[in-house]
Amino acid sequence: MSIDLKTVKHISKLSRISLDDKKAEKLASDLNAIFSFIEKLNKLDTSKTEPLTSIAETTLKLRKDEIKSGNIREEVLKNSPNKNKDFFVVPKVVE
Amino acid sequence: MIEIQNLTLVDLVNKIKKKDISSKEITKYFVERSKKSKKLNTYITENFENAIKKAEEFDKKPDFKCKLPGIPLAVKDLFCTKNLRTTAGSKILQNFVPTYESTITENLWKSGAILLGKLNCDEFAMGSSNETSFFGDVQNPISENLVPGGSSGGSASALAANLTPATIGTDTGGSIRQPASFTGTVGLKPTYGSCSRYGIVAFASSLDQAGPMTKDVKDCSLLFEVMSSYDNKDSTSIEFKRGNYLKELTDSIKGKKIGIPKEYRIEKMPKEIEDLWQKGIDIIKDSGGKIVDVSLPHTNYALPAYYIVAPAEASSNLARYDGVKYGFRSEGNNLIDMYEKTRSKGFGDEVKRRIMIGTYVLSSGYYDAYYLKAQKVRRLIKNDFDEVYKKVDAILTPSTPSSAFKIGEKTDDPVSMYLNDIFTVPVNLAGLPAISIPAGIDKKGYPLGLQIIGKAFDEQNILNIAFSMEKQINFKNNLNDWWTK
Numbered sequence: 001m002s003i004d005l006k007t008v009k010h011i012s013k014l015s016r017i018s019l020d021d022k023k024a025e026k027l028a029s030d031l032n033a034i035f036s037f038i039e040k041l042n043k044l045d046t047s048k049t050e051p052l053t054s055i056a057e058t059t060l061k062l063r064k065d066e067i068k069s070g071n072i073r074e075e076v077l078k079n080s081p082n083k084n085k086d087f088f089v090v091p092k093v094v095e
Numbered sequence: 096m097i098e099i100q101n102l103t104l105v106d107l108v109n110k111i112k113k114k115d116i117s118s119k120e121i122t123k124y125f126v127e128r129s130k131k132s133k134k135l136n137t138y139i140t141e142n143f144e145n146a147i148k149k150a151e152e153f154d155k156k157p158d159f160k161c162k163l164p165g166i167p168l169a170v171k172d173l174f175c176t177k178n179l180r181t182t183a184g185s186k187i188l189q190n191f192v193p194t195y196e197s198t199i200t201e202n203l204w205k206s207g208a209i210l211l212g213k214l215n216c217d218e219f220a221m222g223s224s225n226e227t228s229f230f231g232d233v234q235n236p237i238s239e240n241l242v243p244g245g246s247s248g249g250s251a252s253a254l255a256a257n258l259t260p261a262t263i264g265t266d267t268g269g270s271i272r273q274p275a276s277f278t279g280t281v282g283l284k285p286t287y288g289s290c291s292r293y294g295i296v297a298f299a300s301s302l303d304q305a306g307p308m309t310k311d312v313k314d315c316s317l318l319f320e321v322m323s324s325y326d327n328k329d330s331t332s333i334e335f336k337r338g339n340y341l342k343e344l345t346d347s348i349k350g351k352k353i354g355i356p357k358e359y360r361i362e363k364m365p366k367e368i369e370d371l372w373q374k375g376i377d378i379i380k381d382s383g384g385k386i387v388d389v390s391l392p393h394t395n396y397a398l399p400a401y402y403i404v405a406p407a408e409a410s411s412n413l414a415r416y417d418g419v420k421y422g423f424r425s426e427g428n429n430l431i432d433m434y435e436k437t438r439s440k441g442f443g444d445e446v447k448r449r450i451m452i453g454t455y456v457l458s459s460g461y462y463d464a465y466y467l468k469a470q471k472v473r474r475l476i477k478n479d480f481d482e483v484y485k486k487v488d489a490i491l492t493p494s495t496p497s498s499a500f501k502i503g504e505k506t507d508d509p510v511s512m513y514l515n516d517i518f519t520v521p522v523n524l525a526g527l528p529a530i531s532i533p534a535g536i537d538k539k540g541y542p543l544g545l546q547i548i549g550k551a552f553d554e555q556n557i558l559n560i561a562f563s564m565e566k567q568i569n570f571k572n573n574l575n576d577w578w579t580k
Contacts, residue, residue, distance in 0.1 A: 008451070015410065015454040016417070017447055018435035030448055030509055031455070037510050038399045041468055044475070051470035052477060055287045055301060055526030060330050075194040079421030088419050091430050 003031045099124045104166065104261040104314035105341070111157075111164050118157070118165025118209070121260075122150035125167050125211060129258040134578040135234045137253040139172045140180045140213040149209045161207035162321050169259040171250045172213035173220055174200045174305070175294040179210070183296040184218040184228035184246075187416045187423045187441030197294025198326045199263065199305045206321045211259055215249030218443045219413065220270055220298045222246050223515040224505065227445040232502050235278060236574055237541055241499045244274030244515075250308050251278040255572060261309045261318050265295060267302045268401055269495075269519025272531035275308055276494035276544025279533040279572040281315045281561070282308045284519075286551045287526035288333035291326035299408035300331075302401075302523040312532065312562040316340040319554060338555050346563040349383035353547075353560070354487035358394035359518060361496065367537045368493045375491050375534060375545045378567045384560070387487050391479040396472050397521040402513060403456050403469035404524070409446075410453025416441060448509065477525040484550050489557055492518050494531040494544035518546060528554045532561045533570040542572065 005021075008028045012019045019027065073086065082089040099121060102110065110116045126143045146167050153165035175181045175193035182188045196204075204210070217227040225233040225248025235243040236256035243252040247264030251274035254262050264271040266284035275282030283306045290305045297303065307318035320340045326332040355376060360369075376386055418424035418437030425440045427433035442450070456465035483490065496517055505512045522529040528551070531544040545564070549557035 003455075007455075011451050011455050011458070014458060015447075015450050016414075016431070016434045016438055017442065017450065018439040027448065027451060031452065033508075033510050034402060034448075034452060034513075037513075038402055038465070040399050041396055041403075041472055044393075044396060044472060046468060046471035046475070049471040049474050051467055052474040053470060054331070055477075056331055056333060058333075061327075063327070072194075076420075078194060079191055081418060081422065081424035090419055091427065091433055093430050 003028055003035060100257050102260070103310050105317055107166060107260055108162070108164060108317070111166070112159045118150040118153040119147065121165070122146050122167040122209060122211070125259055129211065131579045132256055132258055135236060135252050135256055136231050137214055137233055137249040137256070137258060138169070138212045139182055139184070139215050139230045139249070142179060142210050142212045146209050146211050153207070153209070158207060162317065163203065163206040163208040165207055165209065166260060167209045167211045168203060169211040169214050169253055169262055170200060171216050171247050171262070171264045173216055173265050173296045174263070175296070176200055176210060176213065179213065181213065181296070182230070183220070184216045184230060185442065185446070186229040187437070188296070189229065189423060191421050193294070195294060198291035198324070198328060199295065199322050202321055202324055214253050214262065217246035217248065218446050219296065219409070220246040220265055220267055221409070221445050221449055223269070223273060223512055224500070224502070225249065226502065226506055227443055229443060234578060235499055236578060237278060237499065237572070239577055240502050241541070242277065242502055244277035244499060246270040247274050247308065251275055251280060251282070254278070254280050254308055254310065256574070256578070261307065261314050263305055263318070263322065264308050265303055265305045266523065267298050267405060268523050269516040271306045271308060272494050272519050272529060272544070272546060273515060275531045276533070277499035277542065279542030279570060280308060280310060281312055281530065281532050282306065283315050283319055283530045283554070284522060284528060285319065285323060285554060286528045288331055289323045289552065289554070291324060291329040291332050293326055293328040297412040299405040300412060301408060302405060312558060312565050313341060313344065315530070316344050316558050335552065340555055340558055343555055344562055345559050346566055348379070348560050348563045351384045351489065351560065352387050352487040353379050353384050354387050354389035354483050354490040356389050356391045356394065356483070356490060356492060358391050359492045361517065364496060368496060368543065371535050371543050371545065372491070372493050375564065378564050379491065381567070382563050389483045389487060389490070391483060391521070393472065393475045393479050394521055397476050397524055398513060398517055400469040400472040400476070401520045401524060402452065403465050404473065406449040406453035407457050407466050408453070410450045410457065413446070413450055473524050476521055480525045480527060488550070489560055490548040492546045492548065494518060494546040498537045498539065498541035498543055522548055527551055528557060530557050530561050532565055532568070534564070534568050535570070540573070
């Protein structure tokens, strides 16, 4: 299998990471090297194997849905690169 | 005058308790030495003035009952520290100041420790050489222009150079054990679920574990004891009675069965590594341990499976960095354009590479072929260990397939960089504990480590084996402090 430039551009869209053509070409070659290494897995027959989704394999604990810390708007907004008094600010999305 | 540089963490704790030395004296020593060691580039953010203030406060009102009384510690910059910048080695978080504290660091401060500063690491802990950090390469104190390993490279380097009496790192595929091996120090990756992940910048959530990095096994036992706790803020934290690892530490390993997995005897393994492994085997035999040949047949598939699972989880975890709520933002023409520019400029090449791999293997049409396949292989790898642990108490392997390499030597070839973690990755996939201890040097004089892998939650056992081996190996780093000149 080989990953072409078109695929790299598609993944870049999905990842929300813009790429120029030069970077995309370099990435295509890196990804091909990495995936040819990963392809080794296809040699294994796993048709009868259950996937391991969590190492602890216990069901996650339930807890009450309750507010433990409130009134922290200022703290939450503190690290935002662009904000006004009450909200995060992003480029306009509705006309 | 007490020679602080020759003291271990346990020594320092004892001396403070006996009032032979004050917290301020110790803290000043490590601050001064850190200031003289800028060439190593171990610190991303210093907390020196604050640390000395805290030490003075401790000396005025000392609490000698706690486990790390007035002990200054620098930590990997992947742990969120309240009101002190936490970057994860990334441009995208270069101005991020957490409003909360990670549970692990909280445990340290509750035990009396004092924060010296935040240590350099590979960006989002993705790397094996500390060359992917936005804040620059870290030097290994062993020799100039040598990598300290990664991703906890700043931690390993600061520890080996004696800029902190001990430190903490995180290990997703070897990020504690490999740098420990490269710098002649001790590093423990605990069982998954034994140390809380709350407040640690996430990389691959099903693999990440924090652990101690120390000068010797005693220190490692003490620090692990402080770090490990049940935490309801981490849904995968496991509730069980934690041990008194230091108190229970023993060098008697008579009758212990240690497995030697034949699959770790890889092609083209340097003879020095073979010899080191044999030396470890002989030491165990001399101490009354029994050597058992075992097989972990799926070892070869661990690294490819890891390079699906870890990037997949990373691509999901790192989706949060969008330039809206915190961190770096690059303005764009519209919202999507802003996201794409922010992430393109905010992440480094290796992180982008892994996000792209992860996005691809999770994308429509490829999920079954890659991610599901990797999870099935993960099951086979875990089954291998379960089988072997019916016959043995622990497993001995080399920590890494080579000693430290030169800065820049492997940056152009991601696959060759990934191969560094060939002996450490299976342990993360199976969620097991493993410790790396320094065991010798190669012909260049660079340290080499041995890894002891244990059963889940059997840290005490691997600490004991490590303690016994350490006594016989009697390893000492020979440093000339080149970086201070």
